[in-house]
Amino acid sequence: MLAFVLRRLAQALFVIAAMLVIVFFGVNVVGDPVYMLISPEMDQQQIAETARALGLDRPIWEQFLIFLKNAVQGDLGRSFVHGESAIKLILHRMPATLELAFVALFMAIVIGLPLGLYAGLKPESRISRLIMAISILGFSLPTFWVGLMLILTFAVSLGWLPATGRGPTVSILGIDTSLLSLKGWQHVALPALNLALLKISLVIRLARAGAREAALMDYVKFARAKGLSQSRIIGVHILKNIMIPIVTVLGLEFGSLVAFSVVTETIFAWPGMGRLLLEAITRLDRPVIVAYVMVVVVLFVTINLLVDLIYSALDPRVRLTEATS
Amino acid sequence: MSEATLPTAASAPPVEAKEETPFRRFARSFFEDRLATFGLCLFALIVLLALAAPLIAPQNPYDLASVDVMDSRLPPGDVAGEGFTMWLGSDGVGRDLLSGILYGLRISLMVGAFSGILAAGVGMAIGLIAAYAGGRTENIIMRIVDLQLSLPSVLVALILVAGLGKGVDKIIIALVMVQWAYYARTVRGSALVERRKEYVEAAQSLGLSHARTVFRHILPNCLAPVIVIVTVQTAHAISLEATLSFLGVGLPQTEPSLGVLIANGFQYMLSGKYWISVFPGIALLLTIVSINLVGDRLRDVLNPRLEK
Amino acid sequence: MAPVLEVSGLKTHFFTRAGTVKSVDGVDFHVDRGEVLGLVGESGSGKSVTGFSIMGLIDPPGKIVEGSIRLNGKELVGLDEEGFRKVRGREVAMIFQDPMMTLNPVLRVDTQMIEAVTAHDRVSHKAARERARDALAKVGIPSPEERLNAYPHQFSGGMRQRVAIAIALLHRPPLIICDEPTTALDVTIQSQILAEMQSLCAETGTALVWITHDLGVVAGLADRIAVMYAGRIVETGAVDPVLDAPLHPYTSGLLGSLPAEGEPGAPLRQIRGSTPSLARLPQGCAFAPRCDFAQADCLAQAPAVTAFPGERGVRCHHPLNLAGVAA
Numbered sequence: 032m033l034a035f036v037l038r039r040l041a042q043a044l045f046v047i048a049a050m051l052v053i054v055f056f057g058v059n060v061v062g063d064p065v066y067m068l069i070s071p072e073m074d075q076q077q078i079a080e081t082a083r084a085l086g087l088d089r090p091i092w093e094q095f096l097i098f099l100k101n102a103v104q105g106d107l108g109r110s111f112v113h114g115e116s117a118i119k120l121i122l123h124r125m126p127a128t129l130e131l132a133f134v135a136l137f138m139a140i141v142i143g144l145p146l147g148l149y150a151g152l153k154p155e156s157r158i159s160r161l162i163m164a165i166s167i168l169g170f171s172l173p174t175f176w177v178g179l180m181l182i183l184t185f186a187v188s189l190g191w192l193p194a195t196g197r198g199p200t201v202s203i204l205g206i207d208t209s210l211l212s213l214k215g216w217q218h219v220a221l222p223a224l225n226l227a228l229l230k231i232s233l234v235i236r237l238a239r240a241g242a243r244e245a246a247l248m249d250y251v252k253f254a255r256a257k258g259l260s261q262s263r264i265i266g267v268h269i270l271k272n273i274m275i276p277i278v279t280v281l282g283l284e285f286g287s288l289v290a291f292s293v294v295t296e297t298i299f300a301w302p303g304m305g306r307l308l309l310e311a312i313t314r315l316d317r318p319v320i321v322a323y324v325m326v327v328v329v330l331f332v333t334i335n336l337l338v339d340l341i342y343s344a345l346d347p348r349v350r351l352t353e354a355t356s
Numbered sequence: 357m358s359e360a361t362l363p364t365a366a367s368a369p370p371v372e373a374k375e376e377t378p379f380r381r382f383a384r385s386f387f388e389d390r391l392a393t394f395g396l397c398l399f400a401l402i403v404l405l406a407l408a409a410p411l412i413a414p415q416n417p418y419d420l421a422s423v424d425v426m427d428s429r430l431p432p433g434d435v436a437g438e439g440f441t442m443w444l445g446s447d448g449v450g451r452d453l454l455s456g457i458l459y460g461l462r463i464s465l466m467v468g469a470f471s472g473i474l475a476a477g478v479g480m481a482i483g484l485i486a487a488y489a490g491g492r493t494e495n496i497i498m499r500i501v502d503l504q505l506s507l508p509s510v511l512v513a514l515i516l517v518a519g520l521g522k523g524v525d526k527i528i529i530a531l532v533m534v535q536w537a538y539y540a541r542t543v544r545g546s547a548l549v550e551r552r553k554e555y556v557e558a559a560q561s562l563g564l565s566h567a568r569t570v571f572r573h574i575l576p577n578c579l580a581p582v583i584v585i586v587t588v589q590t591a592h593a594i595s596l597e598a599t600l601s602f603l604g605v606g607l608p609q610t611e612p613s614l615g616v617l618i619a620n621g622f623q624y625m626l627s628g629k630y631w632i633s634v635f636p637g638i639a640l641l642l643t644i645v646s647i648n649l650v651g652d653r654l655r656d657v658l659n660p661r662l663e664k
Numbered sequence: 665m666a667p668v669l670e671v672s673g674l675k676t677h678f679f680t681r682a683g684t685v686k687s688v689d690g691v692d693f694h695v696d697r698g699e700v701l702g703l704v705g706e707s708g709s710g711k712s713v714t715g716f717s718i719m720g721l722i723d724p725p726g727k728i729v730e731g732s733i734r735l736n737g738k739e740l741v742g743l744d745e746e747g748f749r750k751v752r753g754r755e756v757a758m759i760f761q762d763p764m765m766t767l768n769p770v771l772r773v774d775t776q777m778i779e780a781v782t783a784h785d786r787v788s789h790k791a792a793r794e795r796a797r798d799a800l801a802k803v804g805i806p807s808p809e810e811r812l813n814a815y816p817h818q819f820s821g822g823m824r825q826r827v828a829i830a831i832a833l834l835h836r837p838p839l840i841i842c843d844e845p846t847t848a849l850d851v852t853i854q855s856q857i858l859a860e861m862q863s864l865c866a867e868t869g870t871a872l873v874w875i876t877h878d879l880g881v882v883a884g885l886a887d888r889i890a891v892m893y894a895g896r897i898v899e900t901g902a903v904d905p906v907l908d909a910p911l912h913p914y915t916s917g918l919l920g921s922l923p924a925e926g927e928p929g930a931p932l933r934q935i936r937g938s939t940p941s942l943a944r945l946p947q948g949c950a951f952a953p954r955c956d957f958a959q960a961d962c963l964a965q966a967p968a969v970t971a972f973p974g975e976r977g978v979r980c981h982h983p984l985n986l987a988g989v990a991a
Contacts (some may be wrong), residue, residue, distance in 0.1 A: 167652075172641065175599050176598075293511070
């Protein structure tokens with residue numbers, strides 16, 4: 032078991048190291064950020080000074096070594112635009128993104144699971160067909176377009192919910208959250224639903240397939256033969272079995288939620304790190320791009336590890352195979 | 357049944373059997389699904405409209421002389437200063453939206469098709485190399501494939517355009533780099549299976565060259581899964597290009613794809629001028645859904661495991 | 665004394681796209697208190713569907729279309745889901761064929777036993793757990809207290825079947841339906857479980873419907889036997905007379921295909937052909953196309969039941985071994 036964890040940690044560190052190299056060179060090879068930062072009135076000398084101040088005059092491998100040395104110390108450079116530590120900028124914006132992603136994940140389960148269960152247990156009914164049609168559509172629709180339609184429907188036409196921004200935040204244990212007030216929830220509702228859409232479709236598919244499979248299993252028939260109620264069979268026997276693949280997949284998809292939040296945050300003016308990334312890309316703020324990618328990669332790797340642990344907690348069979356191996 | 361009709365009835369089936377080529381069988385089972393048939397027809401119509409855009413569009417949106425700022429933000433059905441009806445309204449600078457969508461479709465489809473085909477070519481080549489080379493080469497290639505597939509495509513594309521910049525060519529490069537890994541993985545998988553089959557050994561023992569073995573024997577057998585991925589990935593590429601363009605990091609204003617049109621309309625949406633964003637969006641939606649419907653059916657028809 | 669179970673005219677059909685499958689098509693039998701009835705037939709003969717019909721576990725497209733199932737004098741056909749739920753596990757329990765599949769792999773054994781107790785009895789969690797532990801001890805599972813905390817995959821196949829039996833016995837139901845519960849087990853464990861079932865049922869006075877395709881199992885276990893073919897019972901009677909002198913050619917054929925019956929080295933006899941499609945049964949006797957003794961009337965008309973003394977019955981126009989019955 033310990034060897035397994037250590038091997039996984041080594042793999043994770045290798046991925047992070049590989050991404051450091053790829054991203055640094057990838058972003059630095061193309062485009063010259065100096066020209067993004069100088070005003071047209073600057074003369075050659077001022078340009079050179081600016082470049083020197085940012086360390087852009089050195090050869091790229093030297094820049095990389097400096098970058099690497101700093102990276103190990105948790106410093107991924109200063110934002111060209113904001114003049115602040117890039118990693119600080121990202122981490123400062125991260126709670127808003129994570130809040131959005133978690134609410135989206137929650138929505139995906141709360142909406143997707145019952146719909147998928149229903150469709151799986153009553154595959155022939157009309158409602159099930161409708162659910163599946165919606166799920167197929169959910170896979171086809173581009174996220175940003177759905178976001179626009181949500182704003183148009185719920186904010187512009189109906190005026191029920193605000194279209195942009197984050198609600199008032201409250202600091203709990205040092206983490207700002209907007210989920211403690213009704214206003215905060217009103218603000219998070221539309222962007223989270225937008226972000227959740229793909230995952231809702233995914234959960235519907237997984238839950239439906241799982242429920243269809245589980246409903247045919249002998250243990251469900253045996254549970255009925257024991258005289259258990261329908262709600263106990265669905266809520267405990269079937270649900271616990273289909274939760275295993277769903278939790279695994281959703282856990283792995285959490286990273287993609289964070290990635291897709293770039294789109295959602297831009298549409299809904301959500302002050303998260305995704306919007307920061309987009310600003311950085313349009314202004315070629317390289318340290319921020321690099322810092323964002325590294326933060327997300329670390330997040331990915333951590334999630335993968337966590338999912339493995341949750342998976343073994345949910346499925347007793349996994350625990351056994353690992354204990355014996 | 358009378359005796360006179362009996363011989364014809366008996367001789368008819370063999371004739372039919374002769375005409376049942378693999379392609380016919382494939383076409384017949386494809387069109388059995390009404391939704392997929394609808395998808396294919398819709399897609400054909402969209403392609404036709406895009407190709408014929410210069411002939412049928414009421415206005416050339418690139419021709420600044422024909423665009424009048426006085427016409428900007430007209431609601432659907434209003435008549436332009438030039439005298440023609442703007443059935444879908446006009447955008448922020450007075451261009452006819454219907455014309456804009458028709459021309460925008462050309463760009464979106466072109467980007468999608470080009471990147472899809474290029475990615476297929478690059479990915480298949482790399483996949484075949486991996487399958488054929490084996491050993492360390494294969495290991496390294498597949499590690500890269502796995503790494504890439506584990507990252508969300510939006511993020512990879514965003515980082516790529518951050519480095520590459522704007523422009524049709526750059527977007528296509530970015531989309532190819534996002535997609536190639538799917539083909540590489542699939543083709544390698546199929547090729548490994550095919551390689552072990554006897555006929556490849558037979559072909560090699562006959563002294564056929566590697567290239568000939570690959571192109572005559574392995575490639576045709578990998579084609580079915582690749583065709584499915586091409587459709588799905590083309591839809592994905594169109595969606596991704598629209599997303600990037602919407603975010604302002606994809607195509608420039610001089611190449612107004614559907615995503616650019618939608619982005620241009622976004623600022624007017626909060627004031628209730630919905631059509632500038634909504635209609636290009638519907639065009640985008642129909643395109644993606646029609647391709648996905650075809651792709652879903654292709655997956656069912658071409659999957660030999662499901663074949664009865 | 666009134667029988668525990670009385671099934672009469674039971675018809676369970678499945679309405680599939682390919683047509684109506686008459687899995688059970690007019691079945692009559694009864695089980696007395698403490699009695700073991702062997703329900704024998706090939707796969708597809710409708711024996712398992714009969715068992716599930718009694719449990720009310722027939723799902724669409726299947727449906728009980730006709731007949732009556734009386735359990736302790738209470739009619740089960742037509743009960744709603746909640747009505748059936750109250751019966752299941754308390755008045756009639758069921759044990760399934762494959763012990764590897766009947767227990768939920770992601771729930772602990774105690775969860776699965778306690779929920780079975782509390783489904784019918786309003787008792788505390790602690791009391792339910794104690795009952796579960798006692799039931800495990802009763803079926804011969806060592807250190808039941810610790811085993812309660814285990815997951816099904818930590819048990820062997822035989823042990824899992826013992827757990828299933830313990831669950832079936834939790835409410836001491838007057839009737840247990842056993843759907844080939846030993847088929848999936850090793851031969852040595854098979855006989856252990858058989859012996860244990862027998863003594864447990866004798867102790868509690870539980871009646872059994874033992875569904876099987878194995879005449880050898882039935883011979884050592886059952887009091888009476890009912891042979892099913894194509895959705896109907898073709899022969900019934902006490903075990904020994906039926907096995908010694910079968911009336912129906914099908915029963916005779918089944919006995920002939922048992923290895924123990926023939927001389928060592930002699931080729932096994934087999935019944936030619938295979939079970940007919942239940943969607944398109946032949947007119948006349950369903951067994952006629954495979955029967956060595958079939959005559960013109962067998963193909964024309966389905967035989968009715970001919971009754972003989974000693975609860976013996978046969979569904980055949982030309983029964984064998986009639987001399988044995990008359991004697």
